Amino acid sequence: MTTITVCDTCNFSTDQKLLDGKAGGEILAEHVEALAAKGITVRRQSCLMGCDRHCNIAIQGEGKLSYVLGKFTPDAEAAQAIIDYATAYDASESGQVPYKQWPQGVKGHFVARIPPLKQAD
Numbered sequence: 001m002t003t004i005t006v007c008d009t010c011n012f013s014t015d016q017k018l019l020d021g022k023a024g025g026e027i028l029a030e031h032v033e034a035l036a037a038k039g040i041t042v043r044r045q046s047c048l049m050g051c052d053r054h055c056n057i058a059i060q061g062e063g064k065l066s067y068v069l070g071k072f073t074p075d076a077e078a079a080q081a082i083i084d085y086a087t088a089y090d091a092s093e094s095g096q097v098p099y100k101q102w103p104q105g106v107k108g109h110f111v112a113r114i115p116p117l118k119q120a121d
């Protein structure tokens, strides 16, 4: 199971917090939720502490590498790239998706990679 966490309070753009009363992150979350595929859970979090790089998301799976991505425009195209990447992540053993499988829309958006916690013996 793969979880995408979408910050729902990120700005819409550099000089605009809201569009039609919604934060950019809320708009991105709606797009990602609408496209979520089998095996992908989407949840919202208010602020992932990467506000300057809006819009931000995180991708996590049990026992896998975790990734933080940012600088997304809150639209359907970005959401599709996030879902496509999360689908490839879900299919991978370690969470590491080969570069040639990366959707164009996630390239240049990676902020951090975090190793999984070690399982207790």
Ligand code: FES
Pocket (backbone or CB within 6 Å): 007, 008, 009, 010, 011, 025, 046, 047, 048, 049, 050, 051, 054, 056
């Ligand atoms: S408001 Fe989205 S990371 Fe802070």
